[in-house]
Amino acid sequence: xxxxxRKFLIRSVQCIVACGILPGLSACDGPGRLxxxxxxxxxxxxxxxxxxxxxxxxxxxxxxxxxxxxxxxxTIKSPDKWIIGSAEDRWLNEIDPKNxxxxxxxxxxxxxxxxxxxxxxxxxxxxxxxxxxxxxxLLSLELQNDERAEYPLQRMIERRTMRTGFKNxxxxxxxxxxxxxxxxxxxxxxxxxxxxxxxxxxxxxxTSQQVERENVQEELARWIRWSDADARKFRNGLTPExxxxxxxxxxxxxxxxxxxxVLAKDxxxxxxxxxxxxxxxxxxxxxxxxxxxxxxxLIETGRRFERMFLRAKDRSIxxxxxxxxxxxxxxxxxxxxxxxxxxxxxxLLRVGYMRxxxxxxxxxxxxxxxxxxxxxxxxxxxxx
Ligand SMILES: Cc1cc2nc3c(=O)[nH]c(=O)nc-3n(C[C@H](O)[C@H](O)[C@H](O)COP(=O)(O)O)c2cc1C
Numbered sequence: 001x002x003x004x005x006r007k008f009l010i011r012s013v014q015c016i017v018a019c020g021i022l023p024g025l026s027a028c029d030g031p032g033r034l035x036x037x038x039x040x041x042x043x044x045x046x047x048x049x050x051x052x053x054x055x056x057x058x059x060x061x062x063x064x065x066x067x068x069x070x071x072x073x074x075t076i077k078s079p080d081k082w083i084i085g086s087a088e089d090r091w092l093n094e095i096d097p098k099n100x101x102x103x104x105x106x107x108x109x110x111x112x113x114x115x116x117x118x119x120x121x122x123x124x125x126x127x128x129x130x131x132x133x134x135x136x137x138l139l140s141l142e143l144q145n146d147e148r149a150e151y152p153l154q155r156m157i158e159r160r161t162m163r164t165g166f167k168n169x170x171x172x173x174x175x176x177x178x179x180x181x182x183x184x185x186x187x188x189x190x191x192x193x194x195x196x197x198x199x200x201x202x203x204x205x206x207t208s209q210q211v212e213r214e215n216v217q218e219e220l221a222r223w224i225r226w227s228d229a230d231a232r233k234f235r236n237g238l239t240p241e242x243x244x245x246x247x248x249x250x251x252x253x254x255x256x257x258x259x260x261x262v263l264a265k266d267x268x269x270x271x272x273x274x275x276x277x278x279x280x281x282x283x284x285x286x287x288x289x290x291x292x293x294x295x296x297x298l299i300e301t302g303r304r305f306e307r308m309f310l311r312a313k314d315r316s317i318x319x320x321x322x323x324x325x326x327x328x329x330x331x332x333x334x335x336x337x338x339x340x341x342x343x344x345x346x347x348l349l350r351v352g353y354m355r356x357x358x359x360x361x362x363x364x365x366x367x368x369x370x371x372x373x374x375x376x377x378x379x380x381x382x383x384x
Contacts, residue, residue, distance in 0.1 A: 030239050030254060031231045033360050034157070039235075041368025048373050049079045052120045053143070057371060060113035061364050062156045063306060065105035066092055066323065067223040068362050070236045072109045073136075076373045080143040083129070084110065085136045087370070090236075094219040095210075095327045099133035100298060104346065106138060107302015108309070112156050113141070115310075118149040128296050139299070155310045160360035162318030163244045166281050166352035175315045176286075179308050185291075185301070186308065187341060188351075190284040195339045199325070199348060200279040202338070206324035206331045207275045211268035221262035225363075226253055235363040242362045244274075278320070283352025286319075289343035301346050313357060320350040 037043075038058050045054040057074055065071055069090040075083040086102055096102060114124045123146035130138045170190045171179075180186040189195040210216055224238050225231040231239045240250045240257075253261075261267050288308075290301040312319050325331040325348055335345050 030228055030241050030250070030361075031363065033363055035366075039364075039366030039368070041366050041371060045367055045371060045373070049076060052122075053079060054367070056113055056116045056120060056122075057367060059116035059153055059156045060109050061367070061370070062159065062360075063105065063108035063112045064159070064161060064309065064321070065108070066096060066101040067220070068237055068242065069105075069223060070365050070370065071102045071105055072370055074371045075137075076371065078374075078376045082141045082143075083137050084113075084139045084141060086138060088136070092219060092223075094213070094215045095323070100293075100326075100346075101323065103133055103138075103295060103298035104302035104305065107299040107304075108306035109302075110139065110141075110299065111303040111306040111310075114303075115151055116153060116156070117143060118146070119151040119153055121146055121148040128299070130295055133295055133298075138295075155313065158313055158360065159310055160358075160362065161242075162320050162354060162357075163278060164281070165355045165358075166283055166318055166320075166350070167355060168281065169283055169353055171283060171317065171351060171353070175317065178315060179286075179311050179317065181307060181311065183304055183307070185289045185304065185343065187287045187289065187339070188284060189287070189339070191282060193284070196282075196284050198338050199285045199350075200282070202325050202331050202335075203279055203322050203348075204272065204276055206328040208272050209328050209331075210324055211271050214263075217263050217268065221259040224259070224262060226257040226259075226261075228254055231363060235365045235369075237363075239361065239363065275322075275324075278322075279350065281352075282320075282350045284350075286349045286351045287339060287341065287345045288347035288349065289341055290346045291343055293344055293346070298346065305347050312351075316354050316357060318352055318354040318357070322348050322350050 038054075042054055042058065045057070060072075061070065063072075069092060071086040071090040073085040073087050075085065077083060084106065086099070086106060091099060091102055110126065114126070117124045122143040125142040125144070127140045127142075128138070129135070129140055168191060171188060176186075176188050189199065223236075224243075225234055225236075226240065231237075240246070240253050245253055286308075288301060288305050290297050309319055325335055326345065335348075336343070339345060
């Protein structure tokens with residue numbers, strides 16, 4: 001094939017990727033999210049701490065996290081004493097230099113863990129250990145036997161970030177109440193509100209600014225798993241389908257894209273175009289605010305956010321965290337004032353009713369990759 005013809009073909013497919021054409025062709029998209037077994041390390045963990053405790057950690061791992069880095073670590077000091085920490089090589093120093101988003105993700109992880117533990121008949125005592133967000137050990141957890149609390153654990157596996165397919169309807173006040181479950185610190189801005197208009201425009205502007213930051217793009221490139229082989233190897237980060245690049249375009253990028261493409265002008269432009277399309281179809285925004293912004297407050301905010309996120313599918317509501325405004329200092333500084341909020345916004349969520357509610361696609365690391373068991377004398381643990 002002549003060079004110019006090849007170039008033309010590559011350009012055409014890049015255009016397809018950029019324009020998001022062919023949304024319907026999504027069959028055969030990358031490795032599935034759920035593995036046949038519960039992943040490497042599960043059986044070993046069961047033999048050390050029992051099936052119920054191993055399951056609690058497995059459920060927790062379905063929590064959301066920025067770039068799907070899954071920053072958590074679990075050190076099992078004894079069957080009932082666990083230390084939750086974060087792994088430095090899974091921090092996002094460029095978009096999240098203060099580890100603010102990391103703490104929110106850890107909060108979501110803890111919420112899944114505590115909720116799953118209650119469902120298995122354990123009460124969990126949590127204690128914050130860290131003094132700053134860069135300490136490797138963040139919290140200690142202690143499990144104590146208790147009554148089982150009914151909870152549909154399937155919600156954790158079915159929860160997912162939505163990026164396309166939103167309807168333009170306002171969220172019904174009754175559904176909003178269901179989502180937030182009577183908790184404070186959530187504000188809803190319907191699509192025609194001035195706040196939603198600002199969020200839409202500022203998200204596009206913040207994205208345009210962000211894609212020009214070389215270090216940010218390089219960091220993103222490290223977390224995109226273009227090929228199926230990489231997706232299978234790491235089981236974290238963003239796959240093409242998680243970014244809604246599916247069908248023929250998905251096939252193309254899975255086979256021909258690499259880290260360098262994230263730094264190319266076309267990819268940066270496509271990112272801004274995709275964000276423009278996303279904000280155009282939203283039903284509005286939910287902002288999660290917090291009274292304080294210290295370490296404990298951020299973990300608690302992450303827990304509150306996850307409690308809401310887990311209820312969303314019951315009402316066919318899609319949630320799309322869009323953090324660009326809070327990641328770009330000049331936008332973050334004016335966010336509270338522009339939104340007329342007294343408290344600091346910590347999560348900006350594009351929300352709306354979904355046309356469909358497809359199954360989750362983002363991958364999860366096997367337990368082996370984030371759980372360590374300290375040596376302790378074998379003891380009898382309750383099974384089933
Ligand atoms: C604190 C936080 C910030 C996030 N920011 C963004 C964002 O700016 N854009 C985006 O598309 N997704 C964002 N997400 C969603 C993650 O990308 C998503 O949780 C991750 O890829 C795993 O996918 P899942 O939620 O479907 O399991 C964010 C998630 C968290 C917890």
